[in-house]
Amino acid sequence: MDIENNLAPFVVTAIAVFALATPFLAVSTPKNKHSKNKKKSASDDKKTNNSYVYGLFNQGNNICFLNAVLQSLASLKNLRTYLRKKLESIANHDERLVTYALYTTLEKLNEPLTSQDSFNPTTIVWALQAANVKRLINRQQQDAHELFQLLSESLSVEDEISRRPKSLFDVDTIKLLTKNTTNTTINLTSGRNPLIGLTACRISCMKCGYCGPIRHSSFDNISIPLPKQNVVTLETLLKTYSGIEFIDEYNCPHCSLSETLAVIEKQLTISDKKHLNKLEADKKIVKEALATDVDLDDSKLELKIAKLIRMNLPATKQTMFAKLPEVMAIHFSRSIYLQNGMTLKNSCRVLFPEFIDLAQYTTTGYLATMPSEPLSSPPASPTTTSPALSPILAEISDARRHVGKAYSTDASIYRLKSVIVHLGDHRLGHFVTYRRQEDAPNAWWRISDENVEEVSLSKVLEQEAYMLFYEKGQS
DSSP, X not given: OOOSSTTGGGHHHHHHHHHHTSOSOTTSOXXXXXXXXXXXXXXXXXXXXXXXXXXXXXXXXXXXXXXXXXXXXXXXXXXXXXXXXXXXXXXXXXXXXHHHHHHHHHHHTTSOBSSOOEEOOHHHHHHHHHTTOTHHHHXXXXXXXXXXXXXXXXXXXXXXXXXXXXXXXXXXXXXXXTTOTTOSOOOTTOSOOTTOEEEEEEEEETTTOOBOOOEEEEESOEEEEOOSSSEEEHHHHHHHHHSOEEEEEEEXXXXXXXXXXXXXXXXXXHOXXXXXXXXXXXXXXXXXHHHHOTTOOHHHHOOSSOOOOOOEEEEEEEEEEEEOOSEEEEEXXXXXXXXXXXXXXXXXXXXXXXXXXXXXXXXXXXXXXXXXXXXXXXXXXXXXXXXXSSHHXXXXXXXXXXXTTOOOOGGGEEEEEEEEEEXXXXXXXXXXXXXXXXXXXXXXXXXXXXXXXXXXXXXXXXSOEEEEEEEETOO
């Protein structure tokens, strides 16, 4: 899926050309005159309501990956709320070109229609161009996952810029602060990006048991490689993602310092007087590092004569969620790289549920350091053992309820909101989106560029997913 078709090197450039050939205010909604869009959907007679949502034009420029991502993001209420609040917190939208363009596009995609209609999504393309997102043009490969990451990265960049201190003489800031006289305080950094979460990673040496500092990293999606088999469950993939894995060669800093100290002590017994003082100084430095800061950078050890010995030893590594995002985006890496240089598509089907509980993959207050222990375990005695902690839990299968000793709360329960599917093979294909209907939560849209049709949840759960978007707190 890294290459949507054999014209992939020119796909993103085609977006820019498409944008240049279209007026900037592309959120206008021309009537769809294409006959294929006037076809009556096979499911029209079974529709739960009389409304549609907008499709997005493709016009032969192979930008279905852009359309698929925008339609998928349009289903995320928390994201749209976040974008709206960010825009309300600033006086000048020029500071948030991508935020504004994405918000207006997603809101447009949620307007109900009585018949099928489409518009050109060029506003967001122009915003990315204006924001100097060079990768939008220069990347030789482009697909739905990469475009999602570009959008998320652009939002984060605009967040960072807006957090920079404002001048007291900034006219726009003064206007914002005086805009509402009834509120003396205004939150200029409203809300946390619902796409952003934190992972915690631990590496432990299997020889000495040393555990380095637990590293926390932010993420906007998780990418999971698929096994070479016909079917796998999402639960199995998440357990593998958050489980303990073995590393053959790990440079353990504790073992390296210990081995260096042993070599220094041996050299002290056979060294001439010329090097004794330097070796004694090195011995003191290494012993202090072992006692106070094992992870001290090599360059800061400042050894006089000895050299730090690197030890490549077996270790265990585990990554878990430390802070769950409001929106959990999951990408399945479907690329298979052969020894002859060819790349194939992995068509393994992932069985994914409507609800997921991420409690068992999330750290608690206790973090273990031993290489054989899980990084974090749920409390030994949960405050409640009831499987029905909320109305949402009542709808989840027995398999989800009995997840070992996982401590589940509403904060760890997510509901499926959209699915991006790639049709075709690695060289040639097409992206479509399945998104939950906002006014009929049990009904879904299947959207392929301009074509919009209603489908059932059961149909959605049968798809060969490329990306999944789950949202917290959406019943």
